[in-house]
Amino acid sequence: MESAEAEPSDSRPEEDGAAPCSGLPPPEQPGATMEECLAKKMEITVSEAEKRTGRNAMNMQETYTAYLIETRVVESQSEGQCAPVDSLWRRYSEFELLRNYLSVTYPHIVVPPLPEKRADFVWHKLSADNMDPDFVERRRIGLENFLLRVASHPVLCQDKIFYSFLTQEGGWKEMVNETGFQLKADSRLKALNATFRVKNPDKRFTELKHYSDELQSVISHLLRVRARVADRLYGVYKVHGNYGRVFSEWSAIEKEMGDGLQSAGHHMDVYAASIDDILEEEEHYADQLKEYLFYAEALRAVCRKHELMQYDLEMAAQDLTSKKQQCEELATGTVRTFSLKGMTSKLFGQETPEQREAKIKVLEEQIQEGEEQLKSKNLEGRDFVKSAWADIERFKEQKNHDLKEALISYAVMQISMCKKGIQVWTNAKECFSKM
Amino acid sequence: MEAEGRVPGPPLPPPSPGSGGGAGARADAPAGAPGAARGPPLAAAAEVLSLDDEEDDLEVFSKDTSLAEVNLFSPSMPISPSSMINQYKIEDEPELRDLFITVDDPESHITTIETFITYRVVTKTSRGEFDTSEYEVRRRYQDFLWLKSKLEEAHPTLIIPPLPEKFIMKGMVERFSDEFIETRRKALHKFLNRIADHPTLTFNEDFKVFLTAQAWELSSHKKQGPSLLSRMGQTVRAVASSVRGGVKNRPEMFTEMNNYMETFSQKINVLDKIAHRIYKEEREYFNEMKEYGPIHTLWSASEEDIADSLKGVASCIDKCCKATEKRMAGLSENLLPILHEYVLYSEILMGVLKRRDQIQGELDSKVDALANKKTEKDLFSEEIGKLEDKVECANNALKADWDRWKQNMQCDMRSTFTNVAENNLRYYEECLATWESFLASQTVDLHVEADSEDRP
Numbered sequence: 064m065e066s067a068e069a070e071p072s073d074s075r076p077e078e079d080g081a082a083p084c085s086g087l088p089p090p091e092q093p094g095a096t097m098e099e100c101l102a103k104k105m106e107i108t109v110s111e112a113e114k115r116t117g118r119n120a121m122n123m124q125e126t127y128t129a130y131l132i133e134t135r136v137v138e139s140q141s142e143g144q145c146a147p148v149d150s151l152w153r154r155y156s157e158f159e160l161l162r163n164y165l166s167v168t169y170p171h172i173v174v175p176p177l178p179e180k181r182a183d184f185v186w187h188k189l190s191a192d193n194m195d196p197d198f199v200e201r202r203r204i205g206l207e208n209f210l211l212r213v214a215s216h217p218v219l220c221q222d223k224i225f226y227s228f229l230t231q232e233g234g235w236k237e238m239v240n241e242t243g244f245q246l247k248a249d250s251r252l253k254a255l256n257a258t259f260r261v262k263n264p265d266k267r268f269t270e271l272k273h274y275s276d277e278l279q280s281v282i283s284h285l286l287r288v289r290a291r292v293a294d295r296l297y298g299v300y301k302v303h304g305n306y307g308r309v310f311s312e313w314s315a316i317e318k319e320m321g322d323g324l325q326s327a328g329h330h331m332d333v334y335a336a337s338i339d340d341i342l343e344e345e346e347h348y349a350d351q352l353k354e355y356l357f358y359a360e361a362l363r364a365v366c367r368k369h370e371l372m373q374y375d376l377e378m379a380a381q382d383l384t385s386k387k388q389q390c391e392e393l394a395t396g397t398v399r400t401f402s403l404k405g406m407t408s409k410l411f412g413q414e415t416p417e418q419r420e421a422k423i424k425v426l427e428e429q430i431q432e433g434e435e436q437l438k439s440k441n442l443e444g445r446d447f448v449k450s451a452w453a454d455i456e457r458f459k460e461q462k463n464h465d466l467k468e469a470l471i472s473y474a475v476m477q478i479s480m481c482k483k484g485i486q487v488w489t490n491a492k493e494c495f496s497k498m
Numbered sequence: 499m500e501a502e503g504r505v506p507g508p509p510l511p512p513p514s515p516g517s518g519g520g521a522g523a524r525a526d527a528p529a530g531a532p533g534a535a536r537g538p539p540l541a542a543a544a545e546v547l548s549l550d551d552e553e554d555d556l557e558v559f560s561k562d563t564s565l566a567e568v569n570l571f572s573p574s575m576p577i578s579p580s581s582m583i584n585q586y587k588i589e590d591e592p593e594l595r596d597l598f599i600t601v602d603d604p605e606s607h608i609t610t611i612e613t614f615i616t617y618r619v620v621t622k623t624s625r626g627e628f629d630t631s632e633y634e635v636r637r638r639y640q641d642f643l644w645l646k647s648k649l650e651e652a653h654p655t656l657i658i659p660p661l662p663e664k665f666i667m668k669g670m671v672e673r674f675s676d677e678f679i680e681t682r683r684k685a686l687h688k689f690l691n692r693i694a695d696h697p698t699l700t701f702n703e704d705f706k707v708f709l710t711a712q713a714w715e716l717s718s719h720k721k722q723g724p725s726l727l728s729r730m731g732q733t734v735r736a737v738a739s740s741v742r743g744g745v746k747n748r749p750e751m752f753t754e755m756n757n758y759m760e761t762f763s764q765k766i767n768v769l770d771k772i773a774h775r776i777y778k779e780e781r782e783y784f785n786e787m788k789e790y791g792p793i794h795t796l797w798s799a800s801e802e803d804i805a806d807s808l809k810g811v812a813s814c815i816d817k818c819c820k821a822t823e824k825r826m827a828g829l830s831e832n833l834l835p836i837l838h839e840y841v842l843y844s845e846i847l848m849g850v851l852k853r854r855d856q857i858q859g860e861l862d863s864k865v866d867a868l869a870n871k872k873t874e875k876d877l878f879s880e881e882i883g884k885l886e887d888k889v890e891c892a893n894n895a896l897k898a899d900w901d902r903w904k905q906n907m908q909c910d911m912r913s914t915f916t917n918v919a920e921n922n923l924r925y926y927e928e929c930l931a932t933w934e935s936f937l938a939s940q941t942v943d944l945h946v947e948a949d950s951e952d953r954p
Contacts, residue, residue: 274800277800278800281793281796281797281800282797284793285793285794285797288786288789288793289790291786292783292787292790294786295779295782295783295785295786296783298779298783299776299779299780299783302772302775302776302779303776305768305775306769306772309765309768309769309772313761313762313765313769315761316757316758316761319908320908320911320912323912327915463801463803463804466804466807467803467804467940470804470807470808470810470811471807471937471940471941473811474811474814474933474936474937474940475937477929478930478933478934478937481926481929481930481933482926482930484922484925484926485923485926488919488922488923489919489923491915491919491922492916492919495912495915495916495918495919496912496916498908498911498915
């Protein structure tokens, strides 16, 4: 007898931005090319942040920050004439809602992450307070980055909800909720179950899962140590600031050494002050790494979806097989496997031929249904893998490009820091040699 | 004169008109300036030397122009035309030295009672008063302490160089750890060389004995001289006779010195703390950096495209880490010891100023006593005359040594801090080179990529 099988899901993707699986909202057009991306057609910025007070769902007063999103359509032939700027205010929770919607609606896409909700990996100078102006500023930049990422994604940029997020101030929340996307969301428990029980996941996804785990772990570790290094570096620079005051006081009692001491002290003050800018710049580098730390989670989400679908498929196939087997047993009257039915029928006598016929008919119907379902599930699975893998390849290229640039910018920062140091100490040396 | 047993005082020639500290001569303090402007009586200062030395010095002066480095006026040179001429000549060649001392080879000695370290002290000299030209002896810390106290006794208002401390409380360095021994050895080496460079102290008899005597000879030499009790008695008397410490009649110059030293002492102590703090911060930074590089290497293991860039960053961080270690070493070998020495010096100088005040106090109290006793005037006036000379001597000795010390201090500070700056420059230059070469390698790749790829 033929047993339905879950097809091994290792088909290769053929094209970029393939259609998502059936059962999900079909796009109105195939994935946009770079030129057609929303990012090219529209300027998007998150230009301001403002503290607001309001009442929350429990009617308690709360303070939050609102961000101003400005959009402007880019004229293909702009001749000094600028289109008007549209703007609206959104708060972080709305960004979160948008992202959740996108993740559920496009489970095969590595959805860009949001900047962190709470300040993490802080070193002592940065406060972990969400209201801290430096944190708000970096978050503003992160939110803008998020919007630009979505707007330049070939699939995501075409989403209507995303477009409304950028352009429609009122009623957006309701619109999102009306899509009912929350119902489509997979439960965490289900996903966890699938992870442990799936038998034949696509090898590539298994590898990808390991990679994203490693990426998460190594970037977290790196960010933690970087924060400690920054802390220590801050200490070294700032302690030198003490020289300034002492040299100045000492110079008061010296005749010949006085000038040299005084001016050297000034340079030590400059040295101590220079670390603030240096470390602020480095925070941007840390933010770039953080984005990919969170991207790792998005990768994991796609892997999880695949595992879930594969598990679902495997369960359906298993179910079909067992039904077919039951059918066969009833038809031939032989009991191959132990079953309660078989036992009871043995004990209490077999059914009448009519009863048996009825049962067989039911089973046959179910089998038919099952086979169709399995077929469509298989198709879904293949499509998912194809389109997911396409996006993963896109993501990999983006990641390699971005991280390499980040590392280069880190080197540039170090070079700048060294040059500043050389300048200060050259000046100080001159002052000392004149003492 | 306090150290009476050692130095039978010669009849003192009357002080020359230029005495009084030679305030006007101060402006001529810089190295190499002839001592001509200095009026202060050299002979009075000569009594700080033992008689024998004085004789030898005269001889040495007339027959040998190569003497210990004299770049400043030295109160020790006995006044005589020939010596004055030679003095000028000497100052033209400030680099000439005839006494070279090294301290090395620490060795541990274990007896039933105690364990201690001895250091080898090697002396090479061309001086006539030394029997041979090379000596090698072993000395322990106790011996250095003895030498220092003898020098202080003989020259109460000269600035005796600092000795490393007996114990180091902070830092919890174990008494016999290699680091501790090495630090101490260097400091002892410096101590002896500073004495050798000092125009007066270099001719001190105890110094000579210290450098040349075998162990048993040194022990027996130590036993000579006034007993501890009698020395203590002198000190008590001196203190008693200068209850106010001679502050009342203190010449303006010494008040200035006192004020200077108070501020200097404060500042140098703060600097010492700052320097230690910087060292500590740099070490903490180094410790974190050690972990930072390897993470990038670890990461590169799970990447393909960016593995090289990650490894490059890892290697840069590791190199900077090593450069930081060198920077720290520079600090601990150079700045920290010097600042520590000057912390000790500030204590020494405060002590010297106090002793001068005490000597003055002796005079003052005798003068006060005289005012009340008209009958024994003659007796008193002779005593007072002696004390006045003593005070003048002490003042001149201190004044000259002070100027010399300031000069050296300026020199030391200049070179030490310049060295610190150079150290930091080297550090930043090394790091810069590392990162620049990394950047160059990356941008080359980028150009290659851009050319060969067809970007969508």
